[in-house]
Amino acid sequence: MQDPRTPLDPTDIALLDRLQRRGNATAQELGDTLNLSASQAGRRRQRLEDNGTIQGYRARLDPIRLGLHVQAFVQVQMARHGTEQSADFSRLLRTRQEITSAWTMTGEADYLLRVWCPDLPALNKLIHDVLLAHPTVARVHSQIVMDQPKDDSPLPVA
Structure with missing residues (x-):
């Protein structure tokens, strides 16, 4: 079986780390951080986008400000x-x-879902009227997040 990993040098690793923390960094900002010209930084980013190492960019939104x-x-x-x-x-x-996320799992549960709702009645409706109402669902177990002491963090690239 062929190794699917992309070969990364220390500069690629630093570039990926920076982009995970600030995905909207310009080529000039990346170049300044990596001691490269803007065009060199831009070419490296483009190569990592083209080979699928960088899959895309997203804005992080505040769920509370969105009513979630x-x-x-x-x-x-x-x-x-x-x-x-x-x-x-x-x-x-x-x-x-x-x-917002779904995984297939080993063990007792077949799926693990991450959900965001405006309030408990909305969560209750999702569980009872959507998930449990689905003909192939046998059981649902929910855990409400009280606090998130560590935010979603960048992947370890080193």
């Missing part, structure tokens, strides 16, 4: 397993804006 006061992790256990059931449930996940 409840974050929860929801474990979903399926009643039946199969290609059709998985595809059907995956379609449901893609249609719900409040589900």
Whole structure:
């Protein structure tokens, strides 16, 4: 099996680290940080975008300012397993804006969902009227986030 990793030199690693912390950095700012010209920094960034190491850029938004006061992790256990059931449930996940991340898991839960809702009634509605109402869902277990002592952080690139 071929190793899918991209070969990275120390400058690439520093560039990726900087972009994870400030994705809107200009080529000039990257060059200044990395002791490169703006064009060299821009070419390195472009190469890492072209080979798929950099998948995109996003703005981090404040959920409270958007009226999203409840974050929860929801474990979903399926009643039946199969290609059709998985595809059907995956379609449901893609249609719900409040589900911001979803993972398939080993262990008792088949899926782990990260959800953001404006309030507890909205979370209750999502769980009861959407998830538990789905024909292949057997059980749902939710955990409401009380605090997040560590924000989502950059990937370790070194």
